[in-house]
Amino acid sequence: MKLIVAIIQPYKLEAVKEELYHAEVNLITVSEVLGHGRQKGITEVYRGAKETGNLLRKIRLEIAVNEAFVEPTIKAIIKGAKSGETGDGKIFVMDLNECVRIRTEERGPEAIG
Amino acid sequence: MINAGDTAYVLVSAMLVMLMTPGLAFFYGGMVRKKNVLSVLMQCFIVLCLVSIQWVLFGYSLSFAPHDGFWGGFAWLGLRGVGSEPYAAYAPTIPHQGFMIYQAMFAVITPALIIGAFAERMKFSAFLLFTLCWVTFVYDPVCHWVWGTGGWLKNMGALDFAGGTVVHINAGIAALVTTLIIGKRKKLNGSTPTPHSLPLVVLGTALLWFGWFGFNSGSALAANGIAVNAFVVTNTAAAAAGLSWAIIEWTLGGKPTIFGVCSGAVAGLVAITPAAGYVGVIPAIIIGVVATACCYIAVGVIKPRLGYDDSLDAFGVHGVGGIWGALATGLFASKAVNPAGADGLFFGNPAQFVIQLKAVLVTIVYAGILTFVIYKVVDLIVGVRVNEKEEFMGLDLTQHHERAYTIIE
Numbered sequence: 001m002k003l004i005v006a007i008i009q010p011y012k013l014e015a016v017k018e019e020l021y022h023a024e025v026n027l028i029t030v031s032e033v034l035g036h037g038r039q040k041g042i043t044e045v046y047r048g049a050k051e052t053g054n055l056l057r058k059i060r061l062e063i064a065v066n067e068a069f070v071e072p073t074i075k076a077i078i079k080g081a082k083s084g085e086t087g088d089g090k091i092f093v094m095d096l097n098e099c100v101r102i103r104t105e106e107r108g109p110e111a112i113g
Numbered sequence: 114m115i116n117a118g119d120t121a122y123v124l125v126s127a128m129l130v131m132l133m134t135p136g137l138a139f140f141y142g143g144m145v146r147k148k149n150v151l152s153v154l155m156q157c158f159i160v161l162c163l164v165s166i167q168w169v170l171f172g173y174s175l176s177f178a179p180h181d182g183f184w185g186g187f188a189w190l191g192l193r194g195v196g197s198e199p200y201a202a203y204a205p206t207i208p209h210q211g212f213m214i215y216q217a218m219f220a221v222i223t224p225a226l227i228i229g230a231f232a233e234r235m236k237f238s239a240f241l242l243f244t245l246c247w248v249t250f251v252y253d254p255v256c257h258w259v260w261g262t263g264g265w266l267k268n269m270g271a272l273d274f275a276g277g278t279v280v281h282i283n284a285g286i287a288a289l290v291t292t293l294i295i296g297k298r299k300k301l302n303g304s305t306p307t308p309h310s311l312p313l314v315v316l317g318t319a320l321l322w323f324g325w326f327g328f329n330s331g332s333a334l335a336a337n338g339i340a341v342n343a344f345v346v347t348n349t350a351a352a353a354a355g356l357s358w359a360i361i362e363w364t365l366g367g368k369p370t371i372f373g374v375c376s377g378a379v380a381g382l383v384a385i386t387p388a389a390g391y392v393g394v395i396p397a398i399i400i401g402v403v404a405t406a407c408c409y410i411a412v413g414v415i416k417p418r419l420g421y422d423d424s425l426d427a428f429g430v431h432g433v434g435g436i437w438g439a440l441a442t443g444l445f446a447s448k449a450v451n452p453a454g455a456d457g458l459f460f461g462n463p464a465q466f467v468i469q470l471k472a473v474l475v476t477i478v479y480a481g482i483l484t485f486v487i488y489k490v491v492d493l494i495v496g497v498r499v500n501e502k503e504e505f506m507g508l509d510l511t512q513h514h515e516r517a518y519t520i521i522e
Contacts, residue, residue, distance in 0.1 A: 010148075011505030014300040034520055042506075045514045057520065083502075 001096040001109060002070050006061040007035060008081040008089040013059050016080030023076040025069060027113075029062040039087025058089065064096055066109045115199060116206035119335040123207050123215050126331025129324045130218035134161050134225050136320025140379070141229055143313030144425045146306050148507025149233045150313075150517045156240055160225045163241065164248050168217040175253040177203065177216065182265035185257050202262050204334040215331060220256070223280045224248050229427030230288035231295045231497075234504055237512040239497040246487045247287060251480055255283050259472070271472035272446055272454055272465070274343065275332035277387025277439040278476045285432020286480040288423060294488050295497060297422035299504050311372055318375040322351055325382045329389040339451055343389035346397035347382065353401030354381025361409055376430060380408040383434035388442040391454040396445035403441070404434045436473055443469030 008016055013030070020028060034055035044051040065073050074091055082088055101111040138157030142150045164172065171190050179202075180186030189195050197208040204212045224244045235243075258266040259279050266278075273279060298306075308314060329347040333340035358377025359369035384404035385397055392400070412429035423429055443466035446457035456462040491497055498504075503511040510516060 011502060011507075014505065018300070032520055042510050042514060044510070044516060055521075 001099060001112060002065055002067070003094050003096040004061075004063045004065060004070070004073055004077075005092040005094070006063075006077050006081070006089060007033070007058050007091075008061065008077070009083070009087060010057050010059050012081040012083070012088075016061070016077055019076035019080035020063075020073065023069075023072040025063060025065065025073050025076065027063070031060050031062075033058050033060045037087060037089075039085075056087070064099055064112050066112055114206060115197075115208060116335070119204075119206040119337075120208060120211055122336035122340065123204070123211050123331055123334055126327035127211075127215040127218050129327025130215070130222065130331065131161070131324075133218075133321055133324030133328065134158075134222045136317050136324055137222065137225055138317065139313045140317025140321060140375070141232060141425050143310040143315075143317060144229075144308040145232050146507070147309040147518060148509055150309060150509065151515050152237070152508035152512055153228060153232055155237070155513060156228050157225045159241065160228075160244055161221050163244060164221045164224065165217060167245060167248055168220050169213075172220055172248060172253055173213050173216065175249065176220070176256040177213075177261050179262040182263050182268065183257070184254050185261055206335055212334065215334075216256075219276055219280060219328075220248060220252055223252050223276075223284050224287075226280070226284035226427055226431050227287045227291060229425030229431075230292040230423050232424040233298055233508065234295060234498055235508075236495065236497060236499050237508075238495045239491050242495060243291075243487060243491045243497070246491065247484065250487060251283060251287065251483045252279070255279055255476060255479065258475075266472050266475065269471065270455065270465070270468050272391055272442050272469065273387045273439065273472070274390035274442070275329045275386045277383075277435050277442065278472050281383050281386060281431045281435025282439060282473060282476045283480045285428045285430075285435050286477050287484040288427035289421075289432055290481055290484040291488055292421055292423045292428065294485070297420075298424065299501055308372065314375055315371060318378055322378060322382060325351070325386075329386060333390060339390050339453075342393075342450055346389055346392055346394055347385050349394050349397040350381040350385035350401035350404070351378045352381070353398045354378055354384070354405040357402045357405035358409060361405065376408065376412070376426070377405045380404045380430050380434040383431055384438035384441065386435070387438045388445060391442060391446035391451050391457075393445075393447060393450050396441070400438065400441045400445065404437050407433050407437050436477075439469050439473045440466070443467075 035058045036055050063073055077091055099111045100107050134157055138154045142153045145153055169192055174187055174189035175185045178185035178188040195209050195213055199205050199207060200209040224247050256279050258264040259273050325347055326344055330340040330344035333343055355374045355378035358373040362373050363369045381401035381404050384400050388400060408430050411433040412426045416429055444458045446454050447460045448454060448456050455465050458466040
């Protein structure tokens with residue numbers, strides 16, 4: 001079991017969701033986060049005062065998958081989120097020790113899907 | 114002869130109508146996704162700035178100067194000759210400029226209503242150009258036909274107390290045409306985006322309802338019995354319509370929603386607008402209830418079935434409610450309420466209904482064709498729609514370099 005965490009551009013969320021849907025990955029958690037990488041965002045201007053170098057808005061996806069779904073999930077995220085420009089984000093893949101479905105108390109790979 | 118009470122009432126009404134445009138901004142702003150809320154507020158607010166200038170420079174002259182049946186001409190350019198003396202044909206007891214500034218607020222809110230149709234996907238530059246052209250070539254002429262000296266629909270006997278044809282049908286048809294040409298928002302997959310802030314929608318509805326007293330009762334252009342009648346029937350129709358929407362939702366198996374009550378109230382306000390000075394309180398209830406029924410069907414049944422993306426239901430509420438209101442005026446108008454008006458179908462004068470129907474059809478055809486042409490010209494000059502990336506990022510950031518809300522602090 002792996003936990004895949006991806007940080008993507010907010011405007012790519014719909015495209016990524018669609019790609020994941022095609023890869024039959026339907027269980028995802030989405031949150032809105034702020035982050036700082038190499039990208040420079042659109043400079044916001046408030047009464048003439050420019051705001052640069054601020055933290056940028058990103059979307060974080062968390063997806064727990066069984067081994068067979070790791071590569072399809074990664075590919076789907078890349079397909080949906082890649083624009084080729086700085087700031088497209090990152091995908092982190094980590095081992096997942098345990099997973100419990102609260103309703104049934106099932107554990108392990110069964111609980112993921 | 115200037116009357117202090119009338120003048121005071123019309124000026125206060127002008128202030129009330131002015132407040133409706135920011136009210137509309139919140140009404141619409143709450144309905145869009147949070148990445149676009151500022152763009153909607155900005156579009157409404159800049160219309161207030163843009164059309165206010167257009168109006169004093171040439172809009173008022175095109176709309177109200179006494180040229181011929183089709184337009185006002187240039188006699189009153191830059192408000193030449195529009196001073197503190199009354200102009201009896203419009204309002205014999207208030208300074209001419211008082212009438213002018215009251216009408217300015219109508220010219221402001223009408224193009225702002227159309228925003229609901231293309232919200233979340235129009236370039237700001239295109240919006241400005243479209244609005245300026247639309248007010249000049251659609252609003253100003255239709256306004257002259259219905260309200261101007263010698264206007265041909267006015268001479269035909271069409272009744273429009275406060276703007277059912279001029280404001281609501283006009284804007285509603287423009288909304289339908291623009292939403293059909295600009296196309297759907299990207300990646301909706303058949304679902305409608307959730308309104309990002311219903312409290313803003315409620316705030317906007319409250320401001321609209323409040324401002325509508327100025328819109329309708331101020332259209333009496335005097336502090337008199339007609340104004341009071343318009344005030345009472347406006348409140349009554351809005352209330353009946355808001356209540357009906359909740360009842361419909363509840364009866365059809367859902368829960369009554371605040372969004373529904375707000376939509377209903379606005380539909381009722383739209384529908385009573387042309388009738389406000391001519392109908393009594395019982396017809397007002399009927400007008401409100403039927404307005405909600407029509408608009409509910411338009412936005413809840415017809416729109417999903419036809420699949421056009423009138424983002425905030427500018428056509429579904431203003432177009433449909435406006436058409437019903439204009440026709441209802443031909444049914445329920447009564448000389449007992451307003452001797453200067455006419456009797457409608459239910460008061461023994463079916464001819465009035467036919468006149469109303471003609472005025473409605475003429476407005477639909479004219480606004481439909483002209484809006485199409487203006488849209489296409491603007492599209493050729495600057496391109497109307499934002500690109501896909503800008504649409505996904507939201508208009509706030511891409512068109513204005515601002516965000517409405519922060520995440521942390």
